[in-house]
Amino acid sequence: MRFLKHILQLLGLHRSWLTLLGLGAAAAFFWWEFATMRADRDRYRQWADVVCASAGTSFAAAPKSKLKAGEQCKAEVTALARFRSDQARLTADLLAKVSRERDGKIERDLAAATRSARAAAKAAQDMEKANAALEGDHVDPAWFDALNRHAGLQP
Amino acid sequence: MWILPGLMLSIAMLGCSHKPIETSPPPPVVVEVRDTPPADLLQCPTRPSGIPAGLSASIPAPVRDALIDLAGAYRSAVGQLERLINWHRPATPCGPASP
Numbered sequence: 001m002r003f004l005k006h007i008l009q010l011l012g013l014h015r016s017w018l019t020l021l022g023l024g025a026a027a028a029f030f031w032w033e034f035a036t037m038r039a040d041r042d043r044y045r046q047w048a049d050v051v052c053a054s055a056g057t058s059f060a061a062a063p064k065s066k067l068k069a070g071e072q073c074k075a076e077v078t079a080l081a082r083f084r085s086d087q088a089r090l091t092a093d094l095l096a097k098v099s100r101e102r103d104g105k106i107e108r109d110l111a112a113a114t115r116s117a118r119a120a121a122k123a124a125q126d127m128e129k130a131n132a133a134l135e136g137d138h139v140d141p142a143w144f145d146a147l148n149r150h151a152g153l154q155p
Numbered sequence: 156m157w158i159l160p161g162l163m164l165s166i167a168m169l170g171c172s173h174k175p176i177e178t179s180p181p182p183p184v185v186v187e188v189r190d191t192p193p194a195d196l197l198q199c200p201t202r203p204s205g206i207p208a209g210l211s212a213s214i215p216a217p218v219r220d221a222l223i224d225l226a227g228a229y230r231s232a233v234g235q236l237e238r239l240i241n242w243h244r245p246a247t248p249c250g251p252a253s254p
Contacts, residue, residue, distance in 0.1 A: 056179055072176060079178035087183035094185045109242060112250070116234045119251075123230070127223055137213045144206045151226035152233060153205035 048073070055080055123150045197240050199249035200233050 011018065045059070052059040052073035061069045123146075130146035191197075214222070237250040 067176065075176035076178050076180075079180045083180040083183055087185070090183055090185040094187055098187060105242060105245060108245065109238060112241065112248075113238060116238075116250070120227075120230055120234070124227060127226075131219065131223065134219075137215050139212045139214045139219070141209050141211060144210055145208065147222060147226050148205035150223065150230065151205065152230035153202050 051077065120152070123152070126150070191243055197244050199240060200236055202233065 048059045048070065052070075055073060055076040057073050057076045059070055059073050061067050061072065065072070127146045127150040130143045134140075134143060234250070237248075241248040241250070
């Protein structure tokens with residue numbers, strides 16, 4: 001208890017010095033905060049300049065422009081992002097459409113090829129039969145008929 | 156009596172209206188590339204009427220075999236060509252009508 005009293009007495013004796021020390025510490029703290037904020041601000045501003053230059057514009061408002069600083073840049077970046085997503089969507093839509101068309105084509109072609117192969121096989125079989133039915137080298141109208149059909153000519 | 160001031164005010168307020176900011180990106184465009192062959196390559200082949208009906212003849216076996224081979228080759232070539240044309244021009248297909 002006596003020790004605590006002693007300390008309080010000491011603080012009372014050096015009060016002005018201690019106040020000055022406290023003020024100095026507060027000033028140093030604020031100076032450090034401000035310096036950090038200024039460095040951050042400069043870095044972000046530089047970053048904004050780089051982003052806006054990539055988008056083909058500048059962060060600062062153009063002279064004689066009614067827009068605030070950064071407004072044109074924001075609009076450009078937004079438009080670029082929209083352009084990219086729109087382009088990707090249109091491309092995907094077109095690719096899907098072409099793919100669907102191709103699927104339909106393959107299906108139709110396969111059906112047509114199967115049909116004509118079946119008809120060709122039947123005609124070739126008939127031709128073979130007609131050829132086997134001949135006696136000697138004498139060729140009758142049935143053989144010519146089979147030949148025409150084998151060639152797929154008009155009936 | 157209030158018409159004229161109202162008109163003037165509305166004209167003055169036009170300047171405050173929000174105009175969209177002009178930007179540089181062009182509208183997105185997609186173009187489908189169609190590699191369609193020339194039109195004369197897409198004409199349906201005309202089939203000849205062949206040997207007239209009711210004829211008889213004397214043809215040696217080697218010639219008959221060659222004729223049969225020629226007929227088969229013609230059929231397969233025409234069939235392949237029609238498939239190719241139908242691939243490029245599906246709207247008006249060539250060849251025998253589908254059953």
